Amino acid sequence: MCGIVGYAGNNEAVPVLLDGLSKLEYRGYDSAGVCISGKDGIVVKKSKGRLSSLAEKIKSEGGTEGKVGIGHTRWATHGAPSDINSHPHRYGKVTVVHNGIIENYAELRSSLTKLGEKFSSETDTEVVAHLINKYYIDDPISAIACACGRIKGSYALGIIFDDIPDKIYATRCDSPLIVGIGDGENYIASDIPAILGRTRNYYLIEEGEIAEISKDGIRVCNFDGIPVTKEVQTAEWDIEAAEKGGYEHFMLKEIHEQPKTIKATVDPRMINSVEGILKDEIIDTSSIKRIKIVACGSAMHAGLLGKNAIERLARIPVDVYIASEFRYCNPIFEEGSIVIIISQSGETADSLSSLRLAKKKGIPTYAIVNVVGSSIAREADHVIYTWAGPEIAVATTKAYTAQVAVLYLLALRLANDKRTINKDEAVSIFNAFSSLPDHIEKTFSYTERMQKLASLNSNINNLFFIGRGQDYSLCHEGSLKLKEISYIHSEAYAAGELKHGTISLITDGVPVIAVITEKDVAEKTISNIKEVKTRGAFVILIADRNCVDEKNVSDICDELILLDSTAPLLMPIICAVLLQLYAYYTAVYRGCDVDKPRNLAKSVTVE
Ligand code: G6P
Numbered sequence: 322m323c324g325i326v327g328y329a330g331n332n333e334a335v336p337v338l339l340d341g342l343s344k345l346e347y348r349g350y351d352s353a354g355v356c357i358s359g360k361d362g363i364v365v366k367k368s369k370g371r372l373s374s375l376a377e378k379i380k381s382e383g384g385t386e387g388k389v390g391i392g393h394t395r396w397a398t399h400g401a402p403s404d405i406n407s408h409p410h411r412y413g414k415v416t417v418v419h420n421g422i423i424e425n426y427a428e429l430r431s432s433l434t435k436l437g438e439k440f441s442s443e444t445d446t447e448v449v450a451h452l453i454n455k456y457y458i459d460d461p462i463s464a465i466a467c468a469c470g471r472i473k474g475s476y477a478l479g480i481i482f483d484d485i486p487d488k489i490y491a492t493r494c495d496s497p498l499i500v501g502i503g504d505g506e507n508y509i510a511s512d513i514p515a516i517l518g519r520t521r522n523y524y525l526i527e528e529g530e531i532a533e534i535s536k537d538g539i540r541v542c543n544f545d546g547i548p549v550t551k552e553v554q555t556a557e558w559d560i561e562a563a564e565k566g567g568y569e570h571f572m573l574k575e576i577h578e579q580p581k582t583i584k585a586t587v588d589p590r591m592i593n594s595v596e597g598i599l600k601d602e603i604i605d606t607s608s609i610k611r612i613k614i615v616a617c618g619s620a621m622h623a624g625l626l627g628k629n630a631i632e633r634l635a636r637i638p639v640d641v642y643i644a645s646e647f648r649y650c651n652p653i654f655e656e657g658s659i660v661i662i663i664s665q666s667g668e669t670a671d672s673l674s675s676l677r678l679a680k681k682k683g684i685p686t687y688a689i690v691n692v693v694g695s696s697i698a699r700e701a702d703h704v705i706y707t708w709a710g711p712e713i714a715v716a717t718t719k720a721y722t723a724q725v726a727v728l729y730l731l732a733l734r735l736a737n738d739k740r741t742i743n744k745d746e747a748v749s750i751f752n753a754f755s756s757l758p759d760h761i762e763k764t765f766s767y768t769e770r771m772q773k774l775a776s777l778n779s780n781i782n783n784l785f786f787i788g789r790g791q792d793y794s795l796c797h798e799g800s801l802k803l804k805e806i807s808y809i810h811s812e813a814y815a816a817g818e819l820k821h822g823t824i825s826l827i828t829d830g831v832p833v834i835a836v837i838t839e840k841d842v843a844e845k846t847i848s849n850i851k852e853v854k855t856r857g858a859f860v861i862l863i864a865d866r867n868c869v870d871e872k873n874v875s876d877i878c879d880e881l882i883l884l885d886s887t888a889p890l891l892m893p894i895i896c897a898v899l900l901q902l903y904a905y906y907t908a909v910y911r912g913c914d915v916d917k918p919r920n921l922a923k924s925v926t927v928e
Contacts, residue, residue: 322396322922323408323420324348325498326515327479327489330506330536334359334390335379341508341515342372342394344563347713347916347923348420348511349396352407355379356416358486359387363416367393367407388536391479391489391509393418396922399426400443410447412438413454414483415464419446420511421475421496422927429471449478457482461490465531466544469494475670475926479509492531496926497668497696499523500532500539502553507534512692512924513556514563514711524551525694554694562710570915572714572806576901577765579719580758583894585708586723587754590730595747598734602705603687606738610657612639615647615675617925619721619801620663623689625794626893627661627728634742634750634890635735644671645928647678654684661687663728665712665720666924667695674928676700689727691720705731714916715923716806718901721798722894726757729890753888757895760887764898767882771899774861774880775906784809784832785823786900787816787853789846792836795893799834799900806908806918816849829857834900835878837864838892850877863899865892 324345328337338355353375354367361384368375372394379385393408399422400406408418423429426445433451434440440447452471457464461482469476475495482490491498491509501508501516501523508516509532516523524541526532530549533540541549568574590599612631614624621643628639642652644662648671660679664672667690676697679686688701691709698704707723733750736742778784784803786796796813803811814823816835827833833853837843847869854860859879862869866883875881884895908915 322349322398322924322926324394324511324515325391325418325420325477325479325509326511327391327491327509327534328506329389329487329489329534330503331388332506334387335385337519338390338392339372339376340518341510342392344514344517345511346372346394347715349394349922350917351397351402352395352404353393354407354409354418355385355390355392356409356411356418356481357385357387358389358481359385361386363411363481363483363486365409365411365416367404367409369402369404369407389481389487389489391416391418391481398422398927399445406442406444408446410442410444410450412447412450414457415450415454416481417446417450417453418479419449420477420926421494423448423472423476424474425472445474449476453480461485461533462531462542462546465490465492469544477511488533488535490531490533491526493526494528495670495673495696498526500526500534500541502539506536507539509534513558514713517556517558517563521556522553523556525554557693558711563713570714570905572716572718572905572915575712575714575719576898576905578710579722579898580761582709582719582723583726583761584758586726587730587757591751591754595733595737595751598730598737599705602703603731603734606735608657609637609659609735611655612637612659612661613647613652614639614641614661614663615644615672616663617644617669617671619717619798620665620672620724622794622798622801623721623724623728624661624663625797626725626791627732629791629794630729630732630890631735634732635739636741637735637739642675644669644675648674654679654682659685659687661689662697662701663689663724664695664697665691665707665709665717665724667692667697668924668926670926670928673697673700689724691723712923715918715921716802716904722897725894725897730754732890750888750890753891756887757891760885760891760895761898763885764895764902767899768902770880770882771902772906775903776910778832778859779907779910781809781832783826784811784834785819785827786811786813786834786836787819787846787849788836789816789842790839791893792838792846795836795896795900798897799836799904802901802904803907805921806904806915807911807913808919809907816846819849820852824852824856827853827856827858831858832861833858834861834863834903836896837862837868838896839889840868843868847874847877854878863896865889
């Protein structure tokens with residue numbers, strides 16, 4: 322949530338900052354602002370609304386010439402989105418942009434108010450400007466360190482001091498921050514895409530470090546001012562990966578990237594044989610007796626599919642937790658437990674705290690993460706990267722399927738090590754992975770069908786997804802995708818559970834999307850489809866053609882999509898792509914802002 326950028330160089334700062342912020346808008350987009358240090362001194366411009374409103378404001382008002390600056394795109398936590406609550410916040414000689422939450426801001430604010438200081442916004446961030454200013458005489462490092470010493474919560478901060486106009490300062494705690502290394506120019510940013518158009522080289526700023534950035538150099542020290550030697554990181558992502566590349570939306574582009582991202586994630590782990598799967602990431606599986614998967618949102622839904630696969634193939638009990646629940650539920654860790662944290666960004670606050678909790682209890686931790694060098698990736702004992710590349714659309718697509726693919730690889734490896742499946746079955750699943758990208762590619766031939774279905778149903782208010790077993794797990798993601806971007810209320814229901822309540826909501830024309838990819842339970846789900854059909858539902862059935870008899874099912878549904886079969890385990894990944902397309906086109910028909918759905922942010926770095 323919230324994105325920060327900073328620039329010090331030989332070029333005008335405003336275009337660089339606006340470009341960087343445009344790459345971070347996925348982190349929040351209810352207001353934006355910049356602070357420029359230049360020929361008019363320190364100038365702050367901020368505006369409620371999208372970045373385009375800020376750009377308009379700067380254009381119409383001018384006065385922002387300068388080669389040093391900081392910028393912010395906001396996802397409001399404290400104080401409604403408004404011009405006044407937008408960042409940067411300025412007090413005395415100090416201007417700040419902030420990503421995170423200052424948990425003790427009320428207490429700090431009241432003690433500063435007692436000292437006579439006046440606050441102009443409702444934000445938690447404003448106290449940071451006050452505090453740094455309070456401690457600042459002529460030593461910015463010690464002022465920042467003293468202020469941070471009083472703050473509780475999470476922060477990545479970009480700071481400008483009035484009387485040090487050629488430098489920006491930055492520090493962090495529990496919110497991500499990188500310092501980009503350019504040629505005669507340097508940057509700060511919340512995430513790599515913001516600097517990717519200008520440099521690939523960066524430093525990861527650790528907690529307790531402060532960076533001082535000017536056009537000529539970067540100095541990093543600890544809170545005592547002692548210099549810290551940093552290792553240069555190099556971003557592997559290419560700039561095109563963070564651009565729309567001709568697609569109308571990032572989401573559509575990212576949906577279409579999935580054959581490639583699945584291949585990139587799976588292939589390096591499939592070099593020799595089943596025995597070699599994930600061998601670089603997981604050395605010994607013999608002590609793993611129980612698995613707790615912890616994640617948020619779609620990553621948690623990937624975990625549900627992981628549970629289906631691991632329990633079925635490897636016979637290891639798996640519990641899946643929502644991270645915000647896990648961290649406060651005093652979880653019971655049985656002997657032989659491991660914790661797997663799944664996170665695209667690697668920065669989700671609740672997932673990170675859950676990881677820390679497990680580590681504190683001495684439980685081995687694994688992270689399935691997309692962003693290299695992110696907090697979760699750095700802190701987990703073992704990391705398994707999804708190689709999905711930068712994901713910009715708020716609604717995840719390619720990162721989700723890559724997470725599921727990794728969990729499936731893990732299930733196969735565990736099952737093989739534990740000898741819970743026979744060699745032939747293991748080899749057949751192993752081989753099926755290699756054709757997965759082709760199967761995904763084939764789903765794109767259903768684009769027109771999905772467009773048609775989306776247009777038919779674009780005016781509905783409710784929709785149900787039903788399935789059993791792995792299909793039920795997939796339905797959770799299908800439902801989330803639809804509601805988060807199209808604002809249609811939908812629910813995922815275990816097909817057999819529908820009659821215990823929710824079937825009362827099925828009336829004439831209510832759409833039900835049913836998924837069948839498991840032969841064992843196909844007949845059962847078909848019965849449930851009949852139950853909703855007789856009550857007037859408009860049924861769309863997506864099924865593995867091996868699991869159903871076309872003649873028998875064509876009468877019980879209004880739309881039938883039969884997918885070519887592969888290993889049943891892998892079918893949810895293929896179906897997921899269809900559900901993503903359905904959600905995407907529904908949102909487009911409803912005129913929604915697909916890449917930036919209202920109230921959401923991609924990277925939730927606050928509780
Ligand atoms: C947000 C995003 C979701 C994502 C979830 C977890 O809610 O909108 O798409 O699944 O956070 O994010 P993570 O980065 O931890 O996977």
